[in-house]
Amino acid sequence: xxxxxxxxxxxxxxxxxxxxxxxxxxxxxxxxxxxxxxxxxxxxxxxxxxxxxxxxxxxxxxxxxxxxxxxxxxxxxxxxxxxxxxxxxxxxxxxxxxxxxxxxxxxxxxxxxxxxxxxxxxxxxxxxxxxxxxxxxxxxxxxxxxxxxxxxxxxxxxxxxxxxxxxxxxxxxxxxxxxxxxxxxxxxxxxxxxxxxxxxxxxxxxxxxxxxxxxxxxxxxxxxxxxxxxxxxxxxxxxxxxxxxxxxxxxxxxxxxxxxxxxxxxxxxxxxxxxxxxxxxxxxxxxxxxxxxxxxxxxxxxxxxxxxxxxxxxxxxxxxxxxxxxxxxxxxxxxxxxxxxxxx
Amino acid sequence: xxxxxxxxxxxxxxxxxxxxxxxxxxxxxxxxxxxxxxxxxxxxxxxxxxxxxxxxxxxxxxxxxxxxxxxxxxxxxxxxxxxxxxxxxxxxxxxxxxxxxxxxxxxxxxxxxxxxxxxxxxxxxxxxxxxxxxxxxxxxxxxxxxxxxxxxxxxxxxxxxxxxxxxxxxxxxxxxxxxxxxxxxxxxxxxxxxxxxxxxxxxxxxxxxxxxxxxxxxxxxxxxxxxxxxxxxxxxxxxxxxxxxxxxxxxxxxxxxxxxxxxxxxx
Numbered sequence: 321x322x323x324x325x326x327x328x329x330x331x332x333x334x335x336x337x338x339x340x341x342x343x344x345x346x347x348x349x350x351x352x353x354x355x356x357x358x359x360x361x362x363x364x365x366x367x368x369x370x371x372x373x374x375x376x377x378x379x380x381x382x383x384x385x386x387x388x389x390x391x392x393x394x395x396x397x398x399x400x401x402x403x404x405x406x407x408x409x410x411x412x413x414x415x416x417x418x419x420x421x422x423x424x425x426x427x428x429x430x431x432x433x434x435x436x437x438x439x440x441x442x443x444x445x446x447x448x449x450x451x452x453x454x455x456x457x458x459x460x461x462x463x464x465x466x467x468x469x470x471x472x473x474x475x476x477x478x479x480x481x482x483x484x485x486x487x488x489x490x491x492x493x494x495x496x497x498x499x500x501x502x503x504x505x506x507x508x509x510x511x512x513x514x515x516x517x518x519x520x521x522x523x524x525x526x527x528x529x530x531x532x533x534x535x536x537x538x539x540x541x542x543x544x545x546x547x548x549x550x551x552x553x554x555x556x557x558x559x560x561x562x563x564x565x566x567x568x569x570x571x572x573x574x575x576x577x578x579x580x581x582x583x584x585x586x587x588x589x590x591x592x593x594x595x596x597x598x599x600x601x602x603x604x605x606x607x608x609x610x611x612x613x614x615x616x617x618x619x620x621x622x623x624x625x626x627x628x629x630x631x632x633x634x635x636x637x638x639x640x641x642x643x644x645x646x647x648x649x650x651x652x653x654x655x656x657x658x659x660x661x662x663x664x
Numbered sequence: 665x666x667x668x669x670x671x672x673x674x675x676x677x678x679x680x681x682x683x684x685x686x687x688x689x690x691x692x693x694x695x696x697x698x699x700x701x702x703x704x705x706x707x708x709x710x711x712x713x714x715x716x717x718x719x720x721x722x723x724x725x726x727x728x729x730x731x732x733x734x735x736x737x738x739x740x741x742x743x744x745x746x747x748x749x750x751x752x753x754x755x756x757x758x759x760x761x762x763x764x765x766x767x768x769x770x771x772x773x774x775x776x777x778x779x780x781x782x783x784x785x786x787x788x789x790x791x792x793x794x795x796x797x798x799x800x801x802x803x804x805x806x807x808x809x810x811x812x813x814x815x816x817x818x819x820x821x822x823x824x825x826x827x828x829x830x831x832x833x834x835x836x837x838x839x840x841x842x843x844x845x846x847x848x849x850x851x852x853x854x855x856x857x858x859x860x861x862x863x864x865x866x867x868x869x870x871x872x873x874x875x876x877x878x879x880x881x882x883x884x885x886x887x888x889x890x891x892x893x894x895x896x897x898x899x900x901x902x903x904x905x906x907x908x909x910x911x912x913x914x915x916x917x918x919x920x921x922x923x924x925x926x927x928x929x930x931x
């Protein structure tokens with residue numbers, strides 16, 4: 321059979337994909353949006369810094385006020401936002417793929433409820449150990465995902481069983497979280513910003529902690545693009561194509577949990593990014609993860625940075641948690657997109 | 665003719681209720697074998713066991729003389745693939761992107777589909793007549809075109825054996841025949857061995873070299889279409905009365921009604 325193939329191979333058809341042009345436009349568009357979001361994140365705040373001064377502060381070492389604000393306050397916060405957006409959007413894109421469900425997001429495998437409960441326990445019951453909050457919520461997220469996976473396992477962990485186990489575990493952990501807060505209502509005030517996700521006060525240490533997790537997760541993601549592209553075809557189709565379906569799915573869940581758990585441990589329960597960004601990107605570039613994943617990463621970063629900039633400037637002097645703003649403006653926009661249908 | 669695929673004494677199901685029991689069959693190299701039978705007869709389960717999508721409770725399937733259980737998923741996928749009745753519908757990827765995925769079993773974990781691999785993708789698109797549609801999204805295809813796109817992916821796997829589970833079920837009659845003709849071409853020109861579960865018995869007779877009739881998880885008849893097409897076959901296997909005609913050497917049946925219930929034979 322091989323000889324026939326090679327013989328016919330000479331009669332090559334044109335391999336020009338008309339989508340490539342569109343993909344490049346989307347790639348450049350999302351990159352520009354990210355740059356714009358980062359720039360405005362550095363410019364706007366209690367004190368406005370003109371773009372030119374931001375540039376000077378970034379490229380030269382001076383002792384101006386602008387330099388201090390950019391380097392010590394805004395840049396680390398913006399960059400942390402970039403990483404958070406990348407982690408959540410990539411995790412969401414992966415999970416939507418393996419669940420073959422556009423409604424999947426990192427919450428579905430327990431990242432929010434597990435990480436959230438662990439964080440609430442620390443904040444309410446052991447406030448003296450607050451330094452361990454990120455670690456605790458990261459481990460909480462991993463544990464919840466592991467429990468969901470094990471509960472769903474029955475000779476394999478099918479997407480439907482994973483979703484059902486996820487719903488059950490999430491409501492259980494959610495109830496525990498609520499109970500804790502009701503029993504300690506006087507301390508709820510301190511928990512709220514974390515619960516809705518906030519970049520308030522995030523600085524270089526947060527960025528430095530998150531960076532290696534993001535990089536490890538992204539490198540692993542590169543090797544999983546192929547797998548998710550096969551899993552979206554359905555379990556049977558992936559199997560007859562030679563995929564070890566359960567192993568691929570587990571690897572993708574592990575990497576997604578790792579990425580989303582790391583993000584949440586640093587900034588709290590930022591929702592919506594993992595759901596909406598991959599969804600919008602899919603409308604723009606289609607379902608091939610070779611494009612979907614990198615553009616989701618860029619889009620997620622742009623969205624979080626833009627929303628955080630808005631969250632801390634629009635309501636000045638009150639700092640709004642970025643998570644609330646994301647939901648407040650993202651949800652209607654998302655609905656609009658769904659109704660309109662973006663593809664021509 | 666040598667055996668491409670052999671199943672011996674397959675059983676499937678839970679101990680209380682067997683879906684398939686003590687079923688053995690051989691698939692000869694280069695033939696087109698049809699598996700027919702009433703709903704719930706276990707014919708799709710047999711096909712899934714042949715593809716290793718279901719594992720038998722007992723018995724074994726041999727691919728080229730090797731127990732399927734002990735072969736790696738990738739090795740199997742280089743030799744054999746299966747096309748299901750319905751495919752994952754909401755996939756917004758191009759036909760070519762889909763067909764490229766057919767090369768997966770031939771690539772190492774770090775390799776991408778490019779170079780010579782792309783030539784095979786071209787070939788698969790060509791033999792399934794999908795070249796002109798290769799840059800379309802699957803979402804924009806008709807049912808028949810989509811089924812052909814998935815067949816193109818299966819062909820890009822360059823399998824020796826193609827298993828199909830009622831691939832024409834949701835197609836109109838023209839697209840059914842188009843797909844069957846295409847598979848006949850692949851069977852005759854490329855030497856592809858085909859095993860197909862199918863509903864339409866007249867199509868089975870027209871296209872298949874050999875038929876196996878399954879009822880209640882066991883093979884009840886086996887032979888060429890002309891050997892099998894007898895009024896007694898339709899009565900015993902499907903519980904219907906039928907008259908048989910000859911259309912230039914191809915047997916054709918015309919059902920005339922449900923057989924009167926006899927003890928034990930109809931159900």
